[in-house]
Every structure is written in C-alpha cells, then in structure tokens.
Amino acid sequence: MKSNNALSGQISTFDEKFWVKDDIFVNTRNDLAATDAIHLVDCTYLEWQDILSTEKSPFDNTDGEFEQQFRIVPDGIHAKRLHLDALLVRRDSKKLLVVFHGALDREKYILPRFEFKTSVKRFDGSVLFISDPSLQTHDELGLAWYVGDEVDNGHEMITTLVREFARHLGTEKIVLTGSSGGGYAALSTSFHIEGSVALPFSPQTSVEGYYQGHRTRLLSSAFSTWPDLKQGLLSNVTRFDLGALYGSNAARNKVWFIQNTGDKFHILNHCIPFAKSLGIDFSKGDYRNDNIRFDLILYRDGHKPPLPRTMNDYISKAFDL
Numbered sequence: 561m562k563s564n565n566a567l568s569g570q571i572s573t574f575d576e577k578f579w580v581k582d583d584i585f586v587n588t589r590n591d592l593a594a595t596d597a598i599h600l601v602d603c604t605y606l607e608w609q610d611i612l613s614t615e616k617s618p619f620d621n622t623d624g625e626f627e628q629q630f631r632i633v634p635d636g637i638h639a640k641r642l643h644l645d646a647l648l649v650r651r652d653s654k655k656l657l658v659v660f661h662g663a664l665d666r667e668k669y670i671l672p673r674f675e676f677k678t679s680v681k682r683f684d685g686s687v688l689f690i691s692d693p694s695l696q697t698h699d700e701l702g703l704a705w706y707v708g709d710e711v712d713n714g715h716e717m718i719t720t721l722v723r724e725f726a727r728h729l730g731t732e733k734i735v736l737t738g739s740s741g742g743g744y745a746a747l748s749t750s751f752h753i754e755g756s757v758a759l760p761f762s763p764q765t766s767v768e769g770y771y772q773g774h775r776t777r778l779l780s781s782a783f784s785t786w787p788d789l790k791q792g793l794l795s796n797v798t799r800f801d802l803g804a805l806y807g808s809n810a811a812r813n814k815v816w817f818i819q820n821t822g823d824k825f826h827i828l829n830h831c832i833p834f835a836k837s838l839g840i841d842f843s844k845g846d847y848r849n850d851n852i853r854f855d856l857i858l859y860r861d862g863h864k865p866p867l868p869r870t871m872n873d874y875i876s877k878a879f880d881l
Contacts, residue, residue: 569807569837572768574793585780589698592641604628608635617728625651642712644721645672645691655685655879656731658722660738660745663703671695679868686729690718698781703774705767706745707799709782715799719752735759735878739865747802754812759878761866762820765802765834803837814881815852818874822861
C-alpha cells in the first residue's frame with residue numbers, strides 16, 4: 561500500500577497562474593453565517609446526530625416505499641456552516657444508487673438540485689440524490705465538484721451521509737453515479753466507501769484541468785479567505801485532483817469509468833491523464849487494472865450526459881461488479 565503522502569498520481573500542477581480570483585465574485589459571495597430564513601416545505605430537517613444515531617433511524621416513522629427530501633444542518637463538527645440537501649427515494653431493496661448533478665445554470669435552476677430523477681425513475685432500488693453544498697457560497701456559482709468550502713470538506717460530509725443512510729436502509733451494495741462534475745463527485749465519494757462502485761460518465765478528474773472561468777468562480781466564492789493560496793491547494797490536493805486521491809492509497813472501491821468518445825476535450829484533459837496516473841496506457845491496449853475499468857464509447861456528440869437508456873443499462877450492470 562502506498563503511503564498517505566505518496567501523491568504520485570497527481571495530475572494538477574497547482575501553479576498559481578491557473579488559480580486566480582475574481583474580485584467582484586469575492587465581494588458578492590453569500591454570508592453563510594447569516595441565519596437562513598427560508599424554510600423548505602415538505603422537507604425533513606435533520607441534525608447530524610440523527611444521521612449518526614445507532615439507536616434510532618431517521619426513517620423509523622415511515623413504512624414501505626416513500627420519497628422524502630432531507631436537509632442536514634451544520635452542527636459545528638461534521639459541518640460548520642454548509643447544510644447538505646438530499647432527496648431519498650426509498651424502496652424495499654438492498655441496493656442504493658447515489659446520484660450527483662453536474663454544472664447548473666443558476667438562472668434556470670434553483671437549489672437544491674436533484675438531477676436525473678426522470679432518467680432513473682424505473683430503477684428498482686433506493687435512490688439518494690445529493691445537491692452540491694458548495695453552491696451555497698454564491699448565487700452565481702454553477703459548478704463546484706462538491707468540494708465544499710474553506711471550512712467544510714464537502715466530500716467528507718457526503719461520504720458520511722451516504723455511509724449512514726446506507727446503514728439505516730440496510731444496504732448491501734452502493735453504486736455512485738453522475739455526469740461531468742457529478743461524475744467527479746461520484747469518483748471522490750466512492751473512493752472512501754469500501755466495496756462501493758463509482759460509475760462516472762465523462763467526468764472531470766482535475767479541477768485545474770477544466771475551464772478557467774469555473775475554477776475562478778469556485779475559488780472566489782468558496783475559498784477566497786485562504787491566506788496562502790498555494791498552501792491551501794496543496795493541503796487539500798485530494799479534493800481538487802482525483803489522480804492524487806487514487807494515487808494516495810490502494811483503492812477499496814471499484815470504478816467503471818464511462819468516457820464518451822464524442823467528447824474530445826474530456827478524453828484528452830481528464831480521461832487520459834487520470835488513466836495514466838493509475839499506470840493505465842490506452843495506447844498499449846490497456847484499459848483496466850484490478851479495481852478500475854475504462855469504457856470508451858460514443859453515446860452523444862459533445863459534452864452531454866448519457867441518454868436514460870444508456871445510463872440505466874450501465875447502472876444495472878454496475879450492481880453486478
């Protein structure tokens with residue numbers, strides 16, 4: 561096993577010329593310390609202690625199949641200022657599908673966002689949709705890879721939520737999926753859940769490898785108070801670089817990486833670099849190792865999510881891995 565400090569798979573350079581702030585965005589970020597006066601209707605509010613309880617389940621008062629939105633509020637320990645929004649579709653099943661959304665047009669969509677509800681509506685297990693908590697930091701932030709902010713690690717929050725919901729549901733198999741930035745979150749979360757399967761569709765694998773505008777908006781809204789940018793990035797390298805994450809220790813999960821060949825940008829800037837960080841060389845006909853498999857297929861032109869039939873076919877097969 562590799563040492564925790566052996567980030568040999570790192571894809572990003574973390575050169576500060578690629579990590580710049582927008583002062584206007586910095587000055588208009590949301591005040592997360594202010595009281596949230598908006599109370600969501602038909603939403604169950606939970607404390608983290610409700611999620612972590614071994615004596616009582618948050619679903620004790622519900623029977624059979626149901627759909628319920630949840631908001632887990634900060635407790636100063638597991639989350640200091642970001643809440644976590646989720647939608648659970650519970651079915652009598654030992655399977656749990658976790659779904660993450662990609663980039664949002666904030667003029668079109670309001671938070672929380674639960675993408676692919678229609679696409680996976682025929683799935684026969686429980687489904688947990690999770691909204692990116694990082695987007696709370698600015699009303700115009702549309703993509704944040706679920707990383708959280710300066711004080712809350714979004715990936716750790718979500719990992720805890722998925723593990724504990726799975727425990728309460730009696731889950732035996734977890735598959736985590738998403739497209740683009742949602743695929744990034746699926747890869748990151750699955751890494752920390754032993755025995756789970758990550759099923760990303762054309763994901764980013766390095767924040768630095770994506771377009772400057774998205775990175776600048778994230779830095780300016782969620783991480784603008786870091787006193788030392790370089791040190792902040794290096795101290796959080798596995799949140800921003802999946803090559804470093806998967807290179808830090810032997811993976812205990814499985815990954816089925818679905819890359820659309822109609823999306824050249826993501827092949828060149830995310831799929832191939834991530835594969836190389838794992839010692840996988842496509843040019844030699846090498847597309848897998850013991851834990852990770854790459855499928856390069858054409859399912860759409862450009863960078864678009866898979867069609868429902870394609871997505872559901874892969875989800876069904878992923879539960880058999």
